[in-house]
Amino acid sequence: MKPSIRKPKTKALRRWHKKLGLFSAFFLLMITLTGVLINHSHHLSLDSMPVKHAWLLDWYGIGYPKQVSIFSEMAPVLAATDNLLWQDQEPVLEAAQPILSALRTDDKLLATDGQILYWLSPNGQLLEKQDSSMGLPASPSLLGTDSQGNIWLQADDGTYISDEMLLEWQDAATPPNIQWAQPQTSANTQELADLARGTHLSWERMLLDLHSGRLFGAWAIWFWDLIALVFVMLAVSGIWIWLKNGNGREK
Secondary structure (H helix, E strand, O other): OOOOOOOHHHHHHHHHHHHHHHHHHHHHHHHHHHHHHHHOOOOOOOOOOEOOOHHHHHHHOOOOOOOEEEEEOOOOOEEEEOOEEEEOOEEEEEOOOOOOEEEEOOOOEEEEOOOOEEEEOOOOOEEEEEOHHHOOOOOOOEEEEOOOOOEEEEEOOEEEEEOOOOOOEEEOOOOOOOEEOOOEOOOOHHHHHHHHHHOOOEHHHHHHHHHHOHHHOHHHHHHHHHHHHHHHHHHHHHHHHHHHHHOOOOO
């Protein structure tokens, strides 16, 4: 029985199949690994884990916050970076605008961004928001407490004291013993700025962009489409080679 002779077209296809396989092996491995990590991102906490590598943040164009304010250095530290309120290096509130003042009492956290008063529990859970439609004085800029534990607020048109439930604000003369929650000078601002910068990018987001090719820019999406076409070509050529060689008709 005469040995079978490989057809030139099949030989050429086999060579291109090998070359394309070597070329696409890296991309196949990367897409597979990132896909597995994305599927388990919640269990691995990747969806809430911020990226801290400066070069990655630079690549995304994520800059430092414009303002870093330390309102209390007593543990847990109470601070703000732009519109984020932090307690012990954990973000507890994202305000609508940059936070101007924040204070902590035994049973509450309060913060204002110049339009809204945010009322949080001691562990950072948002309980209520107040604005001018709910009786909050216009343009609140500072929060403070006196020796009796009363909450005070400084606005454009005067100084106000609140009732115990923070439902009513009464115009009042400013007593001398108010401790206003103003930003303090601190050496911890750079560390907090680094943390705040990382909150804008999670590892899950980075993996999604790497998986889709968007991490490398708009042009990379088209390149990823080309890689997908290569995978299709590998599958089709592999089936063709198998039909021609794997079923015994060609050795």
